[in-house]
Amino acid sequence: MSGLTLATISHAFAGRRVLDTVSLVIRPGELVALVGPSGSGKSTLAAIAGGVLKPDRGRIMRRYARHGMVFQQARLLPWADARDNIGFPLQLAGMGAERIAARVQAAAEAVALRPDDLSKRPDALSGGMRARVAIARALVVEPDFLVFDEPFAALDPALRRRMQDLVLSLSGARGFGGLFITHDLFEAARLAHRIAVLDRQGRGITGSLTPPGAPGTRSEATIFGFVEKTRDDPLLRDLVNVDERALPLEGACDISGFRRCC
Amino acid sequence: MMRSMRFDPGLIRARQRERLAEWADMLPVLAGRAAWRIGPPLIGIALFLALWQAAHLQYGAFILPSPWQTVAATVTALSGLAGWAALGATLARVLLALGLSVVIGGGLGLLSGYVAVIRAILAPVAIILLGMPATAWVILTMIWFGPSHGAILFTIAIVTGPILYIGTVDAVRGRDRRLEDMAASFGASALARFHRVALRQILAALGPVIGIALALGFKVAIMAELVTNVAGLGAEMARARAQMDIDMALANVALAVIGLLLIEHLLIRPLQSRTGHWQRPDG
Numbered sequence: 001m002s003g004l005t006l007a008t009i010s011h012a013f014a015g016r017r018v019l020d021t022v023s024l025v026i027r028p029g030e031l032v033a034l035v036g037p038s039g040s041g042k043s044t045l046a047a048i049a050g051g052v053l054k055p056d057r058g059r060i061m062r063r064y065a066r067h068g069m070v071f072q073q074a075r076l077l078p079w080a081d082a083r084d085n086i087g088f089p090l091q092l093a094g095m096g097a098e099r100i101a102a103r104v105q106a107a108a109e110a111v112a113l114r115p116d117d118l119s120k121r122p123d124a125l126s127g128g129m130r131a132r133v134a135i136a137r138a139l140v141v142e143p144d145f146l147v148f149d150e151p152f153a154a155l156d157p158a159l160r161r162r163m164q165d166l167v168l169s170l171s172g173a174r175g176f177g178g179l180f181i182t183h184d185l186f187e188a189a190r191l192a193h194r195i196a197v198l199d200r201q202g203r204g205i206t207g208s209l210t211p212p213g214a215p216g217t218r219s220e221a222t223i224f225g226f227v228e229k230t231r232d233d234p235l236l237r238d239l240v241n242v243d244e245r246a247l248p249l250e251g252a253c254d255i256s257g258f259r260r261c262c
Numbered sequence: 263m264m265r266s267m268r269f270d271p272g273l274i275r276a277r278q279r280e281r282l283a284e285w286a287d288m289l290p291v292l293a294g295r296a297a298w299r300i301g302p303p304l305i306g307i308a309l310f311l312a313l314w315q316a317a318h319l320q321y322g323a324f325i326l327p328s329p330w331q332t333v334a335a336t337v338t339a340l341s342g343l344a345g346w347a348a349l350g351a352t353l354a355r356v357l358l359a360l361g362l363s364v365v366i367g368g369g370l371g372l373l374s375g376y377v378a379v380i381r382a383i384l385a386p387v388a389i390i391l392l393g394m395p396a397t398a399w400v401i402l403t404m405i406w407f408g409p410s411h412g413a414i415l416f417t418i419a420i421v422t423g424p425i426l427y428i429g430t431v432d433a434v435r436g437r438d439r440r441l442e443d444m445a446a447s448f449g450a451s452a453l454a455r456f457h458r459v460a461l462r463q464i465l466a467a468l469g470p471v472i473g474i475a476l477a478l479g480f481k482v483a484i485m486a487e488l489v490t491n492v493a494g495l496g497a498e499m500a501r502a503r504a505q506m507d508i509d510m511a512l513a514n515v516a517l518a519v520i521g522l523l524l525i526e527h528l529l530i531r532p533l534q535s536r537t538g539h540w541q542r543p544d545g
């Protein structure tokens with residue numbers, strides 16, 4: 001059982017406040033989906049949670065052994081093939097080559113990468129393959145907490161579904177907690193115990209929504225009904241409605257669906 | 263059924279014939295590809311030699327020997343120990359001095375790349391040194407050290423050092439830091455981030471810079487040898503000039519070009535392809 005507490009986190013980039021006293025408690029074994037408009041500071045919060053960025057103010061308490069992190073962009077080493085990219089965290093930890101090979105094999109299978117794709121370098125992989133390599137790299141460390149920043153945005157619906165099931169089985173079987181950032185309300189409603197909504201200007205978590213039942217046990221109808229109902233929730237106003245920042249109508253994107261723009 | 267098919271000699275022969283036919287089909291394509299690769303450079307070389315020959319016919323052998331005479335003179339120079347010694351002396355000097363400037367220029371560049379204060383302090387110094395003409399250094403070191411081996415080494419190092427410095431600073435600053443963040447998320451220490459993620463990118467960016475520094479170092483070496491008359495290709499050229507031996511002068515130029523090509527292909531290219539292979543889309 002693993003959890004994470006982010007207490008009154010504030011962070012500014014070059015004097016511009018991006019996160020302002022954001023607090024988020026992820027209880028042991030809880031998978032929290034974080035949603036919020038683009039530019040609200042979700043990735044920044046993920047970087048802080050993952051220990052990549054030191055916040056200007058605030059405290060982080062981790063109650064887990066290891067986290068596995070997936071960034072919004074795949075961030076693969078361009079000189080290494082997919083196999084070495086997946087094994088990179090294990091190499092860092094100084095693990096032996098044989099054990100690395102076995103673990104990489106298992107992680108690659110879990111994300112449905114074919115063996116012949118494993119010897120390709122990132123520039124020879126498709127966008128979806130790169131995303132899956134990054135996911136495999138996060139899973140290969142056998143994490144007990146996940147920090148996933150829109151990990152499935154580049155995947156087709158079938159693969160996306162498969163990856164969601166993978167996360168569900170991991171969190172269900174081993175009681176993982178995690179912070180899962182997504183723009184897709186259906187994805188959030190399928191995977192998460194709770195959906196936290198980040199304020200549009202990063203001024204704290206404005207509230208949470210809890211889909212009925214536990215993740216993995218919700219039926220499609222339940223998920224669909226929940227998403228339809230919460231669309232009207234004032235919490236999600238900034239996320240669901242087309243606001244003043246949006247493009248002209250023909251270029252407008254469906255923020256909550258697959259076709260959301262990047 | 264399977265077995266009889268696999269061991270049927272007629273079938274095997276048919277398959278071999280098929281494969282041969284495939285090869286025969288491929289042959290024009292492969293030949294065409296090879297022609298495209300080596301054809302244009304060959305045309306370039308032929309053009310250069312033709313111009314040279316034309317100029318030779320126009321001005322006579324006393325001003326410009328023919329390409330053939332130059333080849334003959336080069337072979338003569340290399341058939342004695344003196345020619346090899348001159349080439350070796352120059353090559354050794356360039357490599358030694360370049361190593362020195364890689365250590366000092368590259369080392370300071372690494373430091374400056376990471377520490378802004380040092381970068382700010384060294385920036386004007388680097389600009390001044392970069393602006394100094396190489397000939398000025400040849401004269402200065404002649405006065406300071408006299409015509410010696412050390413003077414030439416110093417000249418080459420001081421001319422190439424700032425280039426390597428600037429190149430290293432740019433390489434450090436231009437690296438993809440998001441990859442280091444990625445490594446940090448998996449618990450990599452600062453040292454591990456440097457030597458597993460950053461250094462790789464820095465070396466790859468440095469390859470072309472070292473190539474440029476090498477070519478420049480070679481030119482400076484010959485110039486310094488020419489002025490100081492210390493053994494080497496430059497000194498051989500000075501001798502050729504004194505004796506008005508144009509064949510020998512050109513032979514030394516040819517040797518200098520050969521020396522540069524040798525270092526480029528035996529040293530720089532392999533290094534580059536080891537550190538930077540991922541940057542070429544076709545590599």
Ligand SMILES: Nc1ncnc2c1ncn2[C@@H]1O[C@H](COP(=O)(O)OP(=O)(O)OP(=O)(O)O)[C@@H](O)[C@H]1O
Binds near residue numbers: 018041042045072
């Ligand atoms: N390294 C950085 N330097 C300066 N500003 C940054 C940096 N990273 C993020 N920002 C700024 O912080 C704000 C929040 O960015 P962040 O990436 O956290 O948004 P996000 O919620 O993840 O958006 P999206 O949904 O589009 O991914 C943006 O205004 C962005 O310009």
Ligand SMILES: [Mg+2]
Binds near residue numbers: 043
């Ligand atoms: Mg983001």
